Amino acid sequence: MTPRYPLAATLYPYARVPAQDAAPVRHPVVIVGGGPVGMALALDLGRKGTPVLVLDDHEGVGQGSRAICFAQRTLDIAHRLGPGARMVGKGVVWNVGKVFHGEERVFEFDLQPEPGHRHPAFINLQQPYFERFLVEAIRDAREEGAPIEIRGANAVTGLTRHADHVALDIDTPDGPYAVEADYVVACDGARSPVRGMMGLGFDGRVFEDNFLIADVRMTADFPTERWFWFEPPFEGAGQSALLHKQPDDIWRIDFQLGWDIDRAAELDPARIRRRVDAMLSSRTGTVPDYDLDWTSIYTFQCRRMHAFRHGRVLFAGDSAHQVSPFGARGANSGVQDADNLGWKLDLVLKGQAPDALLDSYSSERVAAADENILASSRATDFLTPKSDASRLFRDAVLTLARDHPFARPLINSGRLSVPRVYDGGALNGPDALDGPAISCVGAPCPDAPLDAGFLLDRLGGGFVILTVDAEAPARVEEEGIVATRLALTTRDHDPTGALRARYLGGAASGVWLIRPDQHVAARWAHYDEAALRRALRIATGREAGP
Amino acid sequence: MTLTLSPNIPDPDGFYDELLAAHEGLTAEESAALNARLILLLANHIGDRDVLRAAFDAARRPSE
Numbered sequence: 001m002t003p004r005y006p007l008a009a010t011l012y013p014y015a016r017v018p019a020q021d022a023a024p025v026r027h028p029v030v031i032v033g034g035g036p037v038g039m040a041l042a043l044d045l046g047r048k049g050t051p052v053l054v055l056d057d058h059e060g061v062g063q064g065s066r067a068i069c070f071a072q073r074t075l076d077i078a079h080r081l082g083p084g085a086r087m088v089g090k091g092v093v094w095n096v097g098k099v100f101h102g103e104e105r106v107f108e109f110d111l112q113p114e115p116g117h118r119h120p121a122f123i124n125l126q127q128p129y130f131e132r133f134l135v136e137a138i139r140d141a142r143e144e145g146a147p148i149e150i151r152g153a154n155a156v157t158g159l160t161r162h163a164d165h166v167a168l169d170i171d172t173p174d175g176p177y178a179v180e181a182d183y184v185v186a187c188d189g190a191r192s193p194v195r196g197m198m199g200l201g202f203d204g205r206v207f208e209d210n211f212l213i214a215d216v217r218m219t220a221d222f223p224t225e226r227w228f229w230f231e232p233p234f235e236g237a238g239q240s241a242l243l244h245k246q247p248d249d250i251w252r253i254d255f256q257l258g259w260d261i262d263r264a265a266e267l268d269p270a271r272i273r274r275r276v277d278a279m280l281s282s283r284t285g286t287v288p289d290y291d292l293d294w295t296s297i298y299t300f301q302c303r304r305m306h307a308f309r310h311g312r313v314l315f316a317g318d319s320a321h322q323v324s325p326f327g328a329r330g331a332n333s334g335v336q337d338a339d340n341l342g343w344k345l346d347l348v349l350k351g352q353a354p355d356a357l358l359d360s361y362s363s364e365r366v367a368a369a370d371e372n373i374l375a376s377s378r379a380t381d382f383l384t385p386k387s388d389a390s391r392l393f394r395d396a397v398l399t400l401a402r403d404h405p406f407a408r409p410l411i412n413s414g415r416l417s418v419p420r421v422y423d424g425g426a427l428n429g430p431d432a433l434d435g436p437a438i439s440c441v442g443a444p445c446p447d448a449p450l451d452a453g454f455l456l457d458r459l460g461g462g463f464v465i466l467t468v469d470a471e472a473p474a475r476v477e478e479e480g481i482v483a484t485r486l487a488l489t490t491r492d493h494d495p496t497g498a499l500r501a502r503y504l505g506g507a508a509s510g511v512w513l514i515r516p517d518q519h520v521a522a523r524w525a526h527y528d529e530a531a532l533r534r535a536l537r538i539a540t541g542r543e544a545g546p
Numbered sequence: 547m548t549l550t551l552s553p554n555i556p557d558p559d560g561f562y563d564e565l566l567a568a569h570e571g572l573t574a575e576e577s578a579a580l581n582a583r584l585i586l587l588l589a590n591h592i593g594d595r596d597v598l599r600a601a602f603d604a605a606r607r608p609s610e
């Protein structure tokens with residue numbers, strides 16, 4: 001087997017297993033693809049005690065930074081799974097951004113972090129680190145007994161669907177073998193061989209472009225700021241350009257080159273250096289010393305599968321949806337797929353929820369993918385206007401923004417990835433509290449500092465009855481599903497007032513049913529046992545919503 | 547709020563003069579750019595999405 005890409009680090013070298021010489025072994029879950037999404041899902045399932053096998057056709061993490069911007073929600077999820085602190089420790093936090101249009105500086109901003117969250121709005125971190133920290137967390141979890149197995153250099157080459165299982169053909173350096181799975185999750189990336197094997201479409205191409213990515217290493221003093229150009233003034237720099245800081249003295253440079261390009265010519269190091277020289281010297285007049293660390297041309301489309309569930313095969317991450325890089329939604333939304341799917345698969349496999357619960361994975365995450373595709377299409381339209389009128393208004397916005405703050409929010413060089421609120425979702429119970437919108441039914445729980453630690457840590461990874469200044473029993477069990485109470489009061493647990501502001505608003509008390517992925521399933525002003533039991537049934541796919 | 551479609555500008559002739567004066571000496575392209583800036587400034591001043599949507603409709607269907 002020849003690797004399709006060079007590795008940054010070997011993390012799960014090929015090792016022959018006895019199963020290769022025996023009749024196919026049945027696994028509850030097999031994850032195809034050990035990228036960020038597959039590994040996050042494996043970690044979640046394993047920590048819940050559900051045995052999971054990850055098959056990856058390589059032996060570690062691919063080279064090249066790829067995704068570099070990891071958003072707060074992703075960090076919150078990573079914190080729950082274990083590796084969050086390592087990611088934040090290694091990552092770069094930046095606040096100052098500058099926007100240019102040609103030679104002109106349009107404006108400068110300073111993003112002051114909103115207080116009362118464990119995590120910043122985002123960090124910059126090379127994808128190989130993100131993946132490595134996940135794999136290390138898997139190792140740690142395994143030492144504590146989490147049943148996670150990773151098989152490197154195991155390429156899935158065939159898939160057969162049966163009524164009660166899925167059979168996978170696998171190729172290894174020692175030849176082929178087969179495994180069986182109750183459920184298969186295809187986390188095998190944008191080209192998804194599994195999708196191809198099943199003959200499924202990947203539709204909705206709305207945008208095509210090429211990005212030249214150059215990671216440069218500079219030890220010279222250079223500000224930790226984000227610089228973004230519309231119509232960069234440097235020769236051959238394309239429609240837009242971005243300069244961004246990563247850890248290890250690496251700066252990410254993106255040039256948006258358009259669709260009709262000569263890839264080989266554009267990747268010529270001399271040609272890349274000419275562009276990079278022009279960019280780095282544009283504000284100071286001198287070219288700092290730098291090395292080209294990694295270069296690549298990245299082509300993308302905006303599209304998604306029609307449905308993310310096909311019987312016993314589920315699709316997550318890039319295999320299910322692809323977006324433009326504006327707003328860093330690729331990796332971030334994929335991790336949210338894993339977050340949404342993990343607890344559902346776990347409950348179904350443990351016989352605690354009907355198989356129909358998995359349908360909600362598709363409906364909730366399809367809605368999220370549509371939101372991401374919409375956001376990235378809007379950014380694309382702003383960056384590369386498709387009509388004369390569109391260009392006229394884009395340029396008018398950029399001109400006005402120099403003098404007038406009102407025009408600055410209209411500038412769209414990619415909106416930061418924010419998690420989807422599952423409004424109208426199939427698992428939603430009643431929204432019976434006149435509370436703030438940020439913690440409405442379907443929303444991911446906003447964090448808040450408590451008297452000790454942060455709220456999200458206290459929610460954990462099961463069903464929780466959160467009460468604020470309200471009564472409820474310590475534990476409610478409904479057909480095998482246990483919800484435990486987290487009792488908080490604004491008097492004792494809310495030193496900054498964030499809990500009140502983010503959960504109660506003007507209400508005097510509140511009761512929330514929180515899902516294992518820390519999204520709100522239902523909320524009320526007071527505890528009502530019958531209503532809570534019904535909401536638990538709805539949230540686990542046993543009963544249709546209100 | 548609804549879109550005001552009855553006369554609302556004092557001294558209509560004077561306003562019209564000022565509007566044309568703002569475009570004086572501009573090429574068609576510069577005028578188009580000025581109009582775009584003007585629309586953005588006025589839209590922000592109005593701020594009400596329902597009113598703005600009603601204005602888009604009225605502008606697209608001039609004969610109705």
Ligand SMILES: Cc1cc2nc3c(=O)[nH]c(=O)nc-3n(C[C@H](O)[C@H](O)[C@H](O)COP(=O)(O)OP(=O)(O)OC[C@H]3O[C@@H](n4cnc5c(N)ncnc54)[C@H](O)[C@@H]3O)c2cc1C
Nearest residue numbers: 033035036037057066067155156188189317318328330331
């Ligand atoms: C050059 C480049 C630049 C990017 N830049 C950004 C960015 O700036 N911001 C952003 O948010 N996103 C970016 N992305 C996208 C981001 O990297 C992806 O969204 C993210 O990697 C998706 O994770 P995933 O786990 O779904 O898939 P992948 O990371 O693609 O992982 C898929 C895994 O499946 C394995 N696999 C494939 N076929 C098989 C098989 N038959 N059998 C077994 N294993 C298999 C692969 O080897 C791989 O390990 C970029 C992508 C590229 C390629």
